[in-house]
Amino acid sequence: xxxxxxxxxxxxxxxxxxxxxxxxxxxxxxxxxxxxxxxxxxxxxxxxxxxxxxxxxxxxxxxxxxxxxxxxxxxxxxxxxxxxxxxxxxxxxxxxxxxxxxxxxxxxxxxxxxxxxxxxxxxxxxxxxxxxxxxxxxxxxxxxxxxxxxxxxxxxxxxxxxxxxxxxxxxxxxxxxxxxxxxxxxxxxxxxxxxxxxxxxxxxxxxxxxxxxxxxxxxxxxxxxxxxxxxxxxxxxxxxxxxxxxxxx
Amino acid sequence: xxxxxxxxxxxxxxxxxxxxxxxxxxxxxxxxxxxxxxxxxxxxxxxxxxxxxxxxxxxxxxxxxxxxxxxxxxxxxxxxxxxxxxxxxxxxxxxxxxxxxxxxxxxxxxxxxxxxxxxxxxxxxxxxxxxxxxxxxxxxxxxxxxxxxxxxxxxxxxxxxxxxxxxxxxxxxxxxxxxxxxxxxxxxxxxxxxxxxxxxxxxxxxxxxxxxxxxxxxxxxxxxxxxxxxxxxxxxxxxxxxxxxxxxxxxxxxxxxxxxxxxxxxxxxxxxxxxxxxxxxxxxxxxxxxxxxxxxxxxxxxxxxxxxxxxxxxxxxxxxxxxxxxxxxxxxxxxxxxxxxxxxxxxxxxxxxxxxxxxxxxxxxxxxxxxxxxxxxxxxxxxxxxxxxxxxxxxxxxxxxxxxxxxxxxxxxxxxxxxx
Numbered sequence: 001x002x003x004x005x006x007x008x009x010x011x012x013x014x015x016x017x018x019x020x021x022x023x024x025x026x027x028x029x030x031x032x033x034x035x036x037x038x039x040x041x042x043x044x045x046x047x048x049x050x051x052x053x054x055x056x057x058x059x060x061x062x063x064x065x066x067x068x069x070x071x072x073x074x075x076x077x078x079x080x081x082x083x084x085x086x087x088x089x090x091x092x093x094x095x096x097x098x099x100x101x102x103x104x105x106x107x108x109x110x111x112x113x114x115x116x117x118x119x120x121x122x123x124x125x126x127x128x129x130x131x132x133x134x135x136x137x138x139x140x141x142x143x144x145x146x147x148x149x150x151x152x153x154x155x156x157x158x159x160x161x162x163x164x165x166x167x168x169x170x171x172x173x174x175x176x177x178x179x180x181x182x183x184x185x186x187x188x189x190x191x192x193x194x195x196x197x198x199x200x201x202x203x204x205x206x207x208x209x210x211x212x213x214x215x216x217x218x219x220x221x222x223x224x225x226x227x228x229x230x231x232x233x234x235x236x237x238x239x240x241x242x243x244x245x246x247x248x249x
Numbered sequence: 250x251x252x253x254x255x256x257x258x259x260x261x262x263x264x265x266x267x268x269x270x271x272x273x274x275x276x277x278x279x280x281x282x283x284x285x286x287x288x289x290x291x292x293x294x295x296x297x298x299x300x301x302x303x304x305x306x307x308x309x310x311x312x313x314x315x316x317x318x319x320x321x322x323x324x325x326x327x328x329x330x331x332x333x334x335x336x337x338x339x340x341x342x343x344x345x346x347x348x349x350x351x352x353x354x355x356x357x358x359x360x361x362x363x364x365x366x367x368x369x370x371x372x373x374x375x376x377x378x379x380x381x382x383x384x385x386x387x388x389x390x391x392x393x394x395x396x397x398x399x400x401x402x403x404x405x406x407x408x409x410x411x412x413x414x415x416x417x418x419x420x421x422x423x424x425x426x427x428x429x430x431x432x433x434x435x436x437x438x439x440x441x442x443x444x445x446x447x448x449x450x451x452x453x454x455x456x457x458x459x460x461x462x463x464x465x466x467x468x469x470x471x472x473x474x475x476x477x478x479x480x481x482x483x484x485x486x487x488x489x490x491x492x493x494x495x496x497x498x499x500x501x502x503x504x505x506x507x508x509x510x511x512x513x514x515x516x517x518x519x520x521x522x523x524x525x526x527x528x529x530x531x532x533x534x535x536x537x538x539x540x541x542x543x544x545x546x547x548x549x550x551x552x553x554x555x556x557x558x559x560x561x562x563x564x565x566x567x568x569x570x571x572x573x574x575x576x577x578x579x580x581x582x583x584x585x586x587x588x589x590x591x592x593x594x595x596x597x598x599x600x601x602x603x604x605x606x607x608x609x610x611x612x613x614x615x616x617x618x619x620x621x622x623x624x625x626x627x628x629x630x631x632x633x634x635x636x637x638x639x640x641x642x643x644x645x646x647x648x649x650x651x652x653x654x655x656x657x658x659x660x661x662x663x664x665x666x667x668x669x
Binding site (some may be wrong): 103 | 296299300304305306307308309310342368369370373374376377378380381383384385386387388391453456458459460461543544545546598611612616617618619620
């Protein structure tokens with residue numbers, strides 16, 4: 001049976017600690033780039049601080065992790081790539097990026113409404129000695145190509161290999177958990193199969209508190225957010241307010 | 250006569266009046282310096298990477314894409330003149346045909362050169378031909394621009410081989426003669442390819458569902474911007490051709506084409522521009538009232554960020570669209586060379602504003618509710634590469650004008666009349 005892997009991120013639980021960003025970088029061999037700015041860095045998982053724009057006691061703040069939304073319908077980046085370096089894996093629903101085939105034209109970055117795609121503006125580099133800690137299961141990307149969150153695809157491969165070794169056709173869900181989900185100290189990020197109605201993540205995605213960003217675009221993201229705060233849920237509307245503020249954590 | 254004149258006079262068509270070689274080199278010197286700077290800037294970007302630019306993850310396209318879209322629109326005069334002369338049999342435009350081919354060649358080769366710097370992995374450009382995504386507008390653009398540049402090369406070669414010295418080689422003469430017979434066919438192929446890639450360049454942005462400022466509905470698989478780009482390109486291409494020819498006339502102090510040609514180009518440009526302005530106005534109204542609200546975006550939010558307010562929209566459609574269309578079509582203003590060229594200038598600025606709005610404003614505007622309006626200033630490397638392409642164009646055109654029979658039907662420009 002085909003899966004549709006996705007997430008539900010409970011924004012009321014997110015403290016903005018950034019552990020998910022660090023875990024993502026470590027798992028996926030994201031290079032250390034001290035010369036990069038907030039707009040040129042590589043942050044496949046990016047926590048942003050938002051507020052309702054109020055003052056004093058009226059002010060409310062929250063944190064929202066932004067990653068590839070793995071859009072289901074008319075996936076914007078897939079349609080535009082001129083050389084099929086982006087595709088939706090029909091077996092998992094994961095939007096896959098193939099850096100080895102990427103031309104670096106950045107058309108996909110232009111197409112992505114969530115700004116969840118990143119260009120390798122520099123050659124990958126790490127502080128001396130740190131290259132020994134690289135994850136051997138993930139290829140390092142070269143300068144001049146685009147990358148993004150692939151829901152820790154290397155972990156899915158490992159889970160499949162484990163299942164195959166045990167003579168099973170399906171993976172054990174406990175064996176495939178993305179690094180950010182694993183690292184979150186408040187368990188704000190939930191990962192699962194949205195196509196399985198028994199999966200808690202699938203059930204949470206139907207909660208009245210759940211919403212998706214830019215729903216009107218009808219790209220059907222597989223990353224859901226959840227909050228009991230109405231002003232946070234208003235994020236599903238693109239014009240939810242010029243008063244909305246944001247900054248990177 | 251100085252010895253320098255003797256150095257290249259035997260390469261100049263017999264009877265053609267050209268400046269001395271030293272004066273020509275003096276004219277070329279600053280352009281060569283600008284070209285050298287542009288080549289150095291391009292080398293820096295290729296060697297060190299695109300971190301040398303001021304583009305970033307949000308402003309993933311910048312000055313170069315604007316330049317590409319702009320010069321490809323202005324270079325549309327090449328295919329459109331070929332279409333008018335060979336397909337619609339407008340023989341009165343024959344005198345401008347060679348210069349149109351050279352302009353087209355310059356614009357398209359310059360655009361392709363910039364594209365090769367703009368991509369992160371230029372050595373993988375062939376992947377698009379090997380693993381083409383047939384759903385991508387960029388694939389269509391890549392195929393059509395590559396093929397059309399080849400067509401332009403084939404159209405340029407017969408002009409090149411009419412150089413006085415090259416004509417002395419019998420094999421070149423035969424080759425030129427044979428190639429010349431193909432020119433009407435090439436004009437037809439060029440027209441087909443150009444219609445598609447001009448449209449696809451518009452489609453590049455029109456299909457971006459994730460960018461509601463640019464997203465448009467359309468007909469079949471093509472968004473409305475596909476057709477608007479074709480219209481705006483064929484409307485302004487003749488205007489640009491007029492401006493280039495008038496500039497050459499000014500620099501050389503000669504009348505190179507009959508004034509009737511200018512008036513004819515002006516009328517064609519004005520008529521198409523009027524149709525474009527009408528189509529663009531209808532498209533804008535549909536977008537404001539239906540397309541954008543359906544995407545969840547209130548159109549007023551696009552215009553609250555200065556300097557991209559509604560004055561830009563007004564300038565694009567009225568000041569640099571409707572006004573030049575009127576001036577080009579109105580009999581009295583069209584009869585006056587100054588008004589004619591002024592209107593052509595406005596039309597060309599208008600198409601550049603359109604390309605700027607679609608490339609730069611689209612990326613500057615926020616999409617997520619907590620996003621900011623962004624600004625971007627190109628780095629010196631981007632500007633210098635831009636300047637290098639302009640210098641390349643001036644140099645190629647200057648060399649072509651000096652050594653090739655660009656205006657062979659004009660008296661005193663060539664020892665023989667083009668067979669065209």
